[in-house]
Amino acid sequence: MVKNPIDVLRRYHQEFGDTFRFFLGGLKEAIVTIDPAIVQHVLKTNHENYQKSDIQVKRMGHFLGKGLLTTHGEAWKTQRRLIQKGFSPKQLDALSAIMQDSLSDSLRIFDSKIQDGPVDIYPHMMEITFSMVARSLFGARLKAEDIDLVSKTICTVQEFIVKQTLQPYLNPVFEVSGELKKHEMMRVRADAVLMSYIQKRRSEEPGDDLLQTLMDARYADGEGMPDELILSESMQLLVAGHETSSNSLSWLLYLLSSRPEILERMRQEFDTVLGDRPLSHGDVPKLEYSTQVVQESLRLYPPFWMIDRIAMADDQVGDTFIAAGSTVIVHVYGAHHAPAHWPNADEFDPERFVKGSDKLRTPFTYFPFGGGPRGCIGLHYAMLQILMILGEVLRKYEFTVAPDQSIEPRAMVILRPKHGIRMTFNVAEPVTCGA
Ligand code: HEM
Numbered sequence: 001m002v003k004n005p006i007d008v009l010r011r012y013h014q015e016f017g018d019t020f021r022f023f024l025g026g027l028k029e030a031i032v033t034i035d036p037a038i039v040q041h042v043l044k045t046n047h048e049n050y051q052k053s054d055i056q057v058k059r060m061g062h063f064l065g066k067g068l069l070t071t072h073g074e075a076w077k078t079q080r081r082l083i084q085k086g087f088s089p090k091q092l093d094a095l096s097a098i099m100q101d102s103l104s105d106s107l108r109i110f111d112s113k114i115q116d117g118p119v120d121i122y123p124h125m126m127e128i129t130f131s132m133v134a135r136s137l138f139g140a141r142l143k144a145e146d147i148d149l150v151s152k153t154i155c156t157v158q159e160f161i162v163k164q165t166l167q168p169y170l171n172p173v174f175e176v177s178g179e180l181k182k183h184e185m186m187r188v189r190a191d192a193v194l195m196s197y198i199q200k201r202r203s204e205e206p207g208d209d210l211l212q213t214l215m216d217a218r219y220a221d222g223e224g225m226p227d228e229l230i231l232s233e234s235m236q237l238l239v240a241g242h243e244t245s246s247n248s249l250s251w252l253l254y255l256l257s258s259r260p261e262i263l264e265r266m267r268q269e270f271d272t273v274l275g276d277r278p279l280s281h282g283d284v285p286k287l288e289y290s291t292q293v294v295q296e297s298l299r300l301y302p303p304f305w306m307i308d309r310i311a312m313a314d315d316q317v318g319d320t321f322i323a324a325g326s327t328v329i330v331h332v333y334g335a336h337h338a339p340a341h342w343p344n345a346d347e348f349d350p351e352r353f354v355k356g357s358d359k360l361r362t363p364f365t366y367f368p369f370g371g372g373p374r375g376c377i378g379l380h381y382a383m384l385q386i387l388m389i390l391g392e393v394l395r396k397y398e399f400t401v402a403p404d405q406s407i408e409p410r411a412m413v414i415l416r417p418k419h420g421i422r423m424t425f426n427v428a429e430p431v432t433c434g435a
Helices: 005-016 036-045 054-064 073-087 089-113 121-138 144-166 168-177 179-202 210-216 227-257 260-274 281-286 288-300 332-336 379-396
Strands: 019-024 028-033 050-052 307-311 315-317 320-322 327-330 397-401 409-411 415-417 422-427
Touching (some): 005 019, 005 028, 005 332, 036 307, 036 315, 036 327, 054 179, 073 089, 073 210, 089 210, 089 379, 121 210, 121 227, 144 227, 168 179, 179 227, 210 227, 227 260, 227 288, 227 379, 227 397, 260 281, 281 288, 288 379
Parallel strands (some): 028 327
Antiparallel strands (some): 050 307, 307 327, 315 320, 397 422, 409 415
């Protein structure tokens, strides 16, 4: 199960059905489900009874402080309402220019990296999306070396949190050996860098970025957010907003590399809708086919392959009893590959998402961004970001997967390519008249 949960859970679903129970560590009951009625109940209808697990709230909270990812109840609700404004269509339009500039800078670096043969696209996509989210948050003037420091800190701290979670018996060792302290100090350094941007902004002209939204937000009593909270909310948006998008971009490029007809149709769509101008949020609805392709790739490879919750009180959904204290594992990957809802489920077929198809689909059979009130706050930002990067990469380069590359998903917190995805990129020749 730890090594390959995807395969094990697939076999269990075949044997025991859409919902089954097992005992975590032989003690605590866990319910794994792909049943749309139970998923809807847990994530949406009765979401107040289902809180995020200790891993997210305690372990992440230790390093990331208070914020959307690590709070519950009224505190979460108030913050969510305020931060939501930063993702409004108007704000996304304003962010598009910062995002595009960040992409142009990142692609200049990428160009120098692809000269010497195949590169693993996973870390490169991470770099591109991290810079983009960081600049969307802290503005175009965020320095490259600061982006680098914060990105390395987040990456290292996240790996440490996973270690703490998978090997909890080592936590006393981490304390004595200084490992814990080392990671805490990294976080302190990154905090200081970001805090300097927050404090500088207090005496500068307002910006068009998410930092400004956080600084302008007002609670019901007219008070603004304290700087410490702005800092921890920003850190959490950085954490939540970069690896998910880069992950899905990596899987997309891999899928597209063997489907020239889909690639060509997307290139044509980007050319028709944009010509030579950069993408902005208002263009997204016009990129109908490319959006279908992104949706289908998020079905096949949902970055969050499962969502876990703890039941606060006893509950009943249909004939399924959920005892207080049990863990509910909403198995996103399993739901997205369920033969009952997705014929030829393992096949990459963007036609499944043709306009209007969502009306025919059973609710909660497709939910890469989660669902209910705690669903992804960055959904529209993510779609804009993915399409923007994809539009540039597809039209600028020809790309193929390296011949000896084996592809296998590895389900950690996020569904990563186990062996990376090494690809060769060549700058595409411009098409000339009569060619
Ligand atoms: C393809 C890209 C993305 C995917 C697949 C994705 C997926 C998800 C999912 C499944 C959840 C719900 C987790 C749960 O219920 O426990 C979530 C929550 C969240 N996402 Fe995303 N996400 C993506 C991109 C982003 C971006 C770009 C941002 C921000 C810039 C972001 C910020 C957040 C935040 C803050 C939450 C927590 C919301 C809350 O608890 O109120 N995500 N995301």
